[in-house]
Amino acid sequence: MNTLIIFSLLVVLMLSGMPISISLGLTVLSFLFFMTQVPVESVALKLFTGIEKFEIMAIPFFILAGNFLTHGGVARRMIKFATAMVGHFHGGLGLGGVLACALFAAVSGSSPATVVAIGSILMPAMVKAGFPNRFGAGVITTSGALGILIPPSIVMVMYSVSTNTSVGALFMAGVIPGLVMAAMLGLTTWYRARSNNYPRQPKASWGERWTAFRESAWGLFLIVVVMGGIYSGIFTPTEAAAMSAVYAFVVAVFVYKDMGLKDVPRVLLSSANMSAMLLYIITNAVLFSFLMTHENIPQEMANWMMGTGIGVIGFLLMANILLLLAGNFMEPSSIVLILAPILFPIAMKLGIDPVHFGIIMVVNMEVGMCHPPVGLNLYVASGITKMGITELTIAVWPWLLTMLVFLVIVTYWPPLSLWLPKAIGMIS
Numbered sequence: 001m002n003t004l005i006i007f008s009l010l011v012v013l014m015l016s017g018m019p020i021s022i023s024l025g026l027t028v029l030s031f032l033f034f035m036t037q038v039p040v041e042s043v044a045l046k047l048f049t050g051i052e053k054f055e056i057m058a059i060p061f062f063i064l065a066g067n068f069l070t071h072g073g074v075a076r077r078m079i080k081f082a083t084a085m086v087g088h089f090h091g092g093l094g095l096g097g098v099l100a101c102a103l104f105a106a107v108s109g110s111s112p113a114t115v116v117a118i119g120s121i122l123m124p125a126m127v128k129a130g131f132p133n134r135f136g137a138g139v140i141t142t143s144g145a146l147g148i149l150i151p152p153s154i155v156m157v158m159y160s161v162s163t164n165t166s167v168g169a170l171f172m173a174g175v176i177p178g179l180v181m182a183a184m185l186g187l188t189t190w191y192r193a194r195s196n197n198y199p200r201q202p203k204a205s206w207g208e209r210w211t212a213f214r215e216s217a218w219g220l221f222l223i224v225v226v227m228g229g230i231y232s233g234i235f236t237p238t239e240a241a242a243m244s245a246v247y248a249f250v251v252a253v254f255v256y257k258d259m260g261l262k263d264v265p266r267v268l269l270s271s272a273n274m275s276a277m278l279l280y281i282i283t284n285a286v287l288f289s290f291l292m293t294h295e296n297i298p299q300e301m302a303n304w305m306m307g308t309g310i311g312v313i314g315f316l317l318m319a320n321i322l323l324l325l326a327g328n329f330m331e332p333s334s335i336v337l338i339l340a341p342i343l344f345p346i347a348m349k350l351g352i353d354p355v356h357f358g359i360i361m362v363v364n365m366e367v368g369m370c371h372p373p374v375g376l377n378l379y380v381a382s383g384i385t386k387m388g389i390t391e392l393t394i395a396v397w398p399w400l401l402t403m404l405v406f407l408v409i410v411t412y413w414p415p416l417s418l419w420l421p422k423a424i425g426m427i428s
Contacts, residue, residue, distance in 0.1 A: 069108060184403075326368070367407060
């Protein structure tokens with residue numbers, strides 16, 4: 001009964017147009033005040049202890065690094081390198097977009113940032129080269145979603161905070177699925193371009209490719225700094241995030257010189273705004289998780305599902321459907337922070353690896369970012385392309401179907417996620 005009251009209250013508040021973070025906080029406070037004897041002091045205490053986690057510090061640093069790179073000319077150089085490598089294939093600029101998104105995803109940790117950084121430069125170039133608007137929009141909107149699967153990923157940090165799973169293991173687990181998904185999106189792009197005879201770029205010489213690589217090397221080296229530092233044990237993921245922010249600042253201001261020192265306060269303020277918004281969501285989600293645990297809801301749901309004999313295959317199917325439905329109404333951070341504490345205990349009871357389950361959740365978030373009504377990437381792409389959400393939804397369908405096929409593969413074939421972290425000894 002309590003479960004029904006809690007979720008009904010949450011849904012009503014969300015449908016009233018209230019932001020998800022405030023809806024979560026009001027749901028918790030209303031239920032605790034009117035339905036339980038829990039002292040309000042314990043709520044205040046939980047607010048502080050809930051966000052007193054070292055891993056959370058990685059979020060503002062990764063946001064700051066992504067903002068420096070977005071404003072600092074790194075994206076433009078990555079696009080030049082990517083198109084030099086694959087531009088001569090069918091739909092060359094589109095393939096360059098997929099590769100550039102994958103590269104930028106590996107330094108930014110944010111999906112909307114990837115769409116903005118790559119899309120704002122590549123979309124005008126694709127239209128000028130003779131590609132239809134819809135083709136370019138479809139490529140950039142969906143490939144930008146790689147920003148939360150290819151590490152470092154802010155959403156993976158959120159999952160780690162919610163479930164106490166190793167951030168480093170999650171980052172390593174995202175590498176191979178991220179590369180496979182990029183390859184699948186690239187194949188879809190190539191096939192559609194070949195079917196419609198879209199333009200190709202002149203084949204770049206190895207000298208031109210080397211020049212493009214050399215120009216983008218400072219940005220690409222950030223991948224080595226973050227992943228190499230975590231894998232070798234030099235940094236924790238949080239320390240790697242801080243290093244990436246410092247490195248991105250140096251590269252943007254002193255190496256590429258696309259930003260002046262006068263632009264730094266603007267980037268800092270923008271990063272602080274985004275970090276404050278995410279931390280506010282985390283704070284309220286921590287409260288919601290406390291309420292769920294206090295009412296024993298995850299354990300009751302786990303026992304009920306185990307009693308039905310649903311099994312691993314059935315549970316993963318139900319979890320995917322629930323996460324995809326949630327993607328219709330909420331953005332990724334909220335979904336992970338609300339649903340991970342509920343689904344995670346059930347997954348553990350069924351013997352599903354916590355790292356594998358984390359990658360499944362992240363891939364679901366990727367799909368959710370590319371379909372209406374709340375797909376963040378759609379809104380960002382709409383601002384870049386000046387296309388309506390309905391037209392964009394039609395444009396992304398071929399790539400969205402590819403992502404759904406990939407979701408099935410990553411869900412039911414755990415070695416795709418787990419092989420790399422097992423191979424380097426991060427999980428047993």
